[in-house]
Amino acid sequence: MRRFLLTLLAVKAVCSPVDTYIATESPIAKAGLLANIGSSGSLSSGAYPGIVIASPSTTNPNYLYTWVRDSSLVFKTLIDQYTLGQDTSLRSLIDSFVQAEATIQQVTNPSGTVSTGGLGEPKFYINETAYEEPWGRPQRDGPALRSTAIITYANWLIADGNTSHVTGALWPVLRLDLDYVANNWNQTTFDLWEELDSSSFFTTASYWTPSPGFMTANTGGGRSGIDINTVLASIHTFDVNAGCDDTTFQPCSDKALSNLKTYVDSFRNIYSVNSGIIANAAVATGRYQEDVYQGGNPWYLATFAVAEQLYDALIVWNKQGSLTITSTSLGFFQQFNTSLTIGTCTASSSTFTSLMSGIKNFADGFIAVGAQYTPSSGSLSEQYSRSNGSPLSAIDLTWNYASALTAFAARAGQTSASWGANGLTVCIEFNVNATTVLGENIYLTGSVSALTNWGTSNPILLSSDSYPIWSTTVNLPAKTEIQYKYIRIHNEQVTWESDPNNKFATEASGAQTLNDVWRYSRLPPNTFPSGEAQEYVLSRNMCYQGDCIVNQGGL
Ligand SMILES: *[C@@H]1O[C@H](CO)[C@@H](O)[C@H](O)[C@H]1NC(C)=O
Numbered sequence: 001m002r003r004f005l006l007t008l009l010a011v012k013a014v015c016s017p018v019d020t021y022i023a024t025e026s027p028i029a030k031a032g033l034l035a036n037i038g039s040s041g042s043l044s045s046g047a048y049p050g051i052v053i054a055s056p057s058t059t060n061p062n063y064l065y066t067w068v069r070d071s072s073l074v075f076k077t078l079i080d081q082y083t084l085g086q087d088t089s090l091r092s093l094i095d096s097f098v099q100a101e102a103t104i105q106q107v108t109n110p111s112g113t114v115s116t117g118g119l120g121e122p123k124f125y126i127n128e129t130a131y132e133e134p135w136g137r138p139q140r141d142g143p144a145l146r147s148t149a150i151i152t153y154a155n156w157l158i159a160d161g162n163t164s165h166v167t168g169a170l171w172p173v174l175r176l177d178l179d180y181v182a183n184n185w186n187q188t189t190f191d192l193w194e195e196l197d198s199s200s201f202f203t204t205a206s207y208w209t210p211s212p213g214f215m216t217a218n219t220g221g222g223r224s225g226i227d228i229n230t231v232l233a234s235i236h237t238f239d240v241n242a243g244c245d246d247t248t249f250q251p252c253s254d255k256a257l258s259n260l261k262t263y264v265d266s267f268r269n270i271y272s273v274n275s276g277i278i279a280n281a282a283v284a285t286g287r288y289q290e291d292v293y294q295g296g297n298p299w300y301l302a303t304f305a306v307a308e309q310l311y312d313a314l315i316v317w318n319k320q321g322s323l324t325i326t327s328t329s330l331g332f333f334q335q336f337n338t339s340l341t342i343g344t345c346t347a348s349s350s351t352f353t354s355l356m357s358g359i360k361n362f363a364d365g366f367i368a369v370g371a372q373y374t375p376s377s378g379s380l381s382e383q384y385s386r387s388n389g390s391p392l393s394a395i396d397l398t399w400n401y402a403s404a405l406t407a408f409a410a411r412a413g414q415t416s417a418s419w420g421a422n423g424l425t426v427c428i429e430f431n432v433n434a435t436t437v438l439g440e441n442i443y444l445t446g447s448v449s450a451l452t453n454w455g456t457s458n459p460i461l462l463s464s465d466s467y468p469i470w471s472t473t474v475n476l477p478a479k480t481e482i483q484y485k486y487i488r489i490h491n492e493q494v495t496w497e498s499d500p501n502n503k504f505a506t507e508a509s510g511a512q513t514l515n516d517v518w519r520y521s522r523l524p525p526n527t528f529p530s531g532e533a534q535e536y537v538l539s540r541n542m543c544y545q546g547d548c549i550v551n552q553g554g555l
């Protein structure tokens with residue numbers, strides 16, 4: 001007995017309550033998720049193979065349908081596990097999901113046919129037939145989420161040498177979805193809660209309210225616009241290579257952090273379960289403060305999403321070895337240290353170390369809230385009561401299980417495959433000393449898209465404010481080998497700098513300045529006796545070979 005007690009104490013010393021919860025809940029969440037996928041899932045009888053039911057609940061509410069959004073988020077979780085080598089048994093289930101979605105895409109429904117808007121239909125019967133009753137439709141996030149999941153699988157298959165399966169089975173599905181996204185992304189839509197028909201952040205990821213600093217969830221509906229919709233958008237567009245980019249509202253961007261604080265704080269005073277909790281500690285959170293659906297309670301997936309955004313942010317700060325506080329994110333950071341000011345702290349500073357641990361504890365706090373209100377069976381219903389935390393509404397919500405698994409994975413430092421973020425950008429100042437004649441201008445072109453990919457019809461015009469130094473500043477991808485040349489254009493005639501191309505590598509972050517001198521073209525070697533000056537002013541009518549191109553584009 002004594003030895004047993006000592007063992008328990010030793011375990012307790014290394015495991016926080018959050019570690020313990022994750023160890024217990026992970027297998028329950030995974031099993032709960034698989035139970036809701038047809039045709040072999042234990043709680044999803046009647047669902048066709050690869051079809052995800054939202055919940056086995058059939059009354060108040062009836063969720064025995066398949067939603068494109070929920071299914072895609074659930075399978076994104078499974079596809080990540082498969083492609084990261086964590087669960088190799090999932091292959092045939094993933095194949096059956098792709099097959100089921102290929103079928104559903106072709107089902108004519110109240111939103112249209114496959115070619116007239118039918119891909120915006122949000123939910124179907126679990127036997128892959130159309131749901132014909134009135135509903136909040138269309139919901140335009142489905143095709144984007146479905147392609148996010150399937151692209152991850154497709155890239156894995158290509159890397160595994162199975163391109164034929166991608167071109168034969170996956171690409172036809174992806175192509176329809178991507179065409180739909182390209183054609184409809186900015187149209188109004190019912191939001192992910194199926195309530196408001198307006199522009200939704202979850203679908204377009206593009207609205208910001210500067211004061212008090214939050215991402216506007218919906219442009220319509222007469223609500224505050226503060227909604228977990230935005231946090232979900234941030235974690236589902238997370239790409240560790242995108243750094244703390246605020247254009248894509250990355251989890252560690254100043255806007256997403258300010259938004260997170262505004263969102264979390266909006267629940268401090270409205271749920272009884274949060275009363276008495278100090279102002280910078282984790283609380284129970286729900287969809288949005290005005291929510292009345294099924295009593296308008298906290299949701300597990302909302303509370304877990306807060307933790308996931310913070311874990312994602314910690315991954316990037318650790319990788320960067322620094323963290324920047326702007327006027328937008330100052331309020332978020334001051335929750336952990338009221339003396340903080342705007343600026344950058346690097347990994348070697350004690351402020352960085354203490355902030356990282358403060359934010360990790362804050363994130364763990366949201367998992368602990370979910371843990372506190374998870375029943376002993378480990379099952380996760382849609383909601384938990386705002387007054388006493390007991391489980392409410394639909395039982396075994398598949399999306400909740402997925403949200404627990406992805407939050408736990410982020411806490412362990414796991415990231416999903418990149419969507420292709422080109423990494424951070426660095427700010428490069430180009431200066432070139434070039435004497436010109438009246439009417440002649442100096443331009444820049446080069447090997448990356450920010451330098452117009454060697455385009456001569458739209459090169460970047462430099463400023464002559466410091467003549468004879470011509471200057472411009474361009475944001476270029478970090479840690480990238482760049483080639484470039486200056487060109488001069490006069491009377492529609494383009495003259496390139498001589499070969500070879502100028503070359504340099506951008507650094508990981510920060511700013512760089514390049515001070516160049518225009519390199520004159522050489523004349524044909526036989527023009528001068530050998531050994532004579534090679535650098536020569538090439539006059540306009542002496543262009544030769546690649547050094548001079550007559551522009552056809554009318555610049
Ligand atoms: C599909 O399921 C719905 C709802 O249960 C049912 O009404 C319909 O008859 C089924 N259709 C087929 C073809 O099985």
Ligand SMILES: *[C@@H]1O[C@H](CO)[C@@H](O)[C@H](O)[C@H]1NC(C)=O
Pocket residue numbers: 091095162165
């Ligand atoms: C490619 O993947 C598909 C789907 O999993 C599988 O059926 C097929 O056997 C694979 N082909 C090869 C050559 O691995």
Ligand SMILES: *[C@@H]1O[C@H](CO)[C@@H](O)[C@H](O)[C@H]1NC(C)=O
Pocket residue numbers: 186199
């Ligand atoms: C998207 O729609 C919003 C709202 O109608 C509009 O303000 C914005 O300009 C649109 N953006 C693009 C790129 O079309």
Ligand SMILES: *[C@@H]1O[C@H](CO)[C@@H](O)[C@H](O)[C@H]1NC(C)=O
Pocket residue numbers: 337338339340341350351354355
């Ligand atoms: C709080 O921030 C101030 C200002 O950056 C710093 O001097 C101090 O060490 C920080 N406190 C902790 C506990 O890190």
Ligand SMILES: *[C@@H]1O[C@H](CO)[C@@H](O)[C@H](O)[C@H]1NC(C)=O
Pocket residue numbers: 433434468469517
């Ligand atoms: C520009 O180049 C010319 C010719 O080499 C040189 O005389 C001049 O000092 C340079 N100007 C600056 C500002 O570097």
